[in-house]
Amino acid sequence: MNSKITAKKLVSKGGVVIAVIIAFIVFAIGAPSVFLTPSNIVTILKSISITTVIAMGATIGFATGVFDLSFATLATLGAALSVTFIGWYNMSMPVAMIAATLICMLVGVINAIVVVKFHVTAFLATLAMQFVLDGVILTYSGGALINPKVAGANGQEVVREVPEAFWNMGKSPYIIIIMFVCIIAVELFLSYTKYGRLLYMVGSNPGAARLSGIKTGAYITLAFVLTGLFSALSGMLIAARAGTVQSTAGSSFLMPAIAAANIGFSFGGRGKANAIGTFVGAALIGVVENGLYAMAFPYYSINIIKGLILLLALIMSAATAKAQD
Template structure:
């Protein structure tokens, strides 16, 4: 009896930590860094944290939608790079206005989503493996398009002339506070409402839980998987465009560095409030956790080259908790 009681207690503790562990960790980190550093709790630093997580959150939200249908889009970082390269080049190389520049970038990203969906659905290759392959393809396309160079105003073109196009001033505002944070909040709210309250979101969760049962229920599984990859690519593209607005250039593989943080944020989000599935608010909480951790370590003068150790450890812990919960 005592052993059974101890087991129930341990199970109860695990369930509590599974539901609220992420939020408790965020609170503990805030308290720790607040005491360990001088300016961590200042208004400017809090705004800086939310600004720093905005892009990775937007990209991670797209990844969250692909996870909802049981997929796994590893090409989101490369898609963000492609969008960043196209939108800045449309301004600098071709002198297009803001609307057309963004439109061309998003169209390119939707094509990426179509390619991913076509390969995954028709060839029935595991999503993670196929998008791992396309990740390198789209990264290579972006690098080929820019010829491996940084795209910026007044850059020297291959013919020796200077680029004459200008990046619109209004576009720059998307990468500044509060614009960048507002876009992030809108994206999170829209996807939360879509996944939680619409029938299409519920269908996606059904497909992610049991695709065969969903098909037998009359749900068009292929169409929803297509929609999920289009949404994933779309939000990755939006993240890449916002990145362009923030730095006003297109760097080589600029979106690649966001992949691991996006994956970590999405998987950390599984456990928030005991959801047990990909969800927008959970992904935001995961991004906040990573942002606080990164910001606090920087303020404590931890070397930048050690950051990946911490981020990798956080991702490993999130994956361990998620898959342990699935099997128990």
């Protein structure tokens, strides 16, 4: 009986980590010459860096009970603005990055106003914002690929070269370092500050939090604003890594980020969104995707595995929440 309880607790608290280890062992055995190399480990970390950073915003949103669908498109906006502010409008790199970040955070404020003041559900409000941002990005870029080294489709001329320091953000080890800094910052904020604990309270029971005197609207706004912050940062990493910005550059990170954040719910048996769990979730997705490519798995079938991983993660999260009740 005790062994069963112990096994259940082990799966509940460490199931995600165990899954990563098992996946790592399977691919290490299946493709040792390709998968199990130092350079490939760095490749995996690099490949999950943007997903992890953008998922930090989703993690804060989930912790507050907010489901934001616009964060990936917002990352595209951050990518487009940061490079064009430098290349087309002659801003210095720090000013351009700060301006792009503030605009993305302002979008978060608008999302919060729609949700808090007009009582529109976050899912629908941010779905609408996603469409708005898609249109804004296409209009801003003239429907063309944004390349800060050439003139824009709307007639903007290149007046300044994007510094090498910007492009370096998308290379290793810088992109990996940025990822770990974001993980540590969000973990400390959510777990060890008053504001983080109050965000969790609002997310777990907004009615009780309101009766306790907590200004739930302010904390929902904070969640949206911080999501905008991490969307902007991840957008800059997307631009720095690719060198150009497509109008759908951030869209490919939407589902992996949501999956990573949801997988992280069950990390350590917490049953709630957390930064370390999100990283482990992103690592699981990255290891599986990289391993499948290493074993020459058909690329068009990889999304099936990703979907099954997300489904399993949701089941594990539900099981963890039930165990805590």
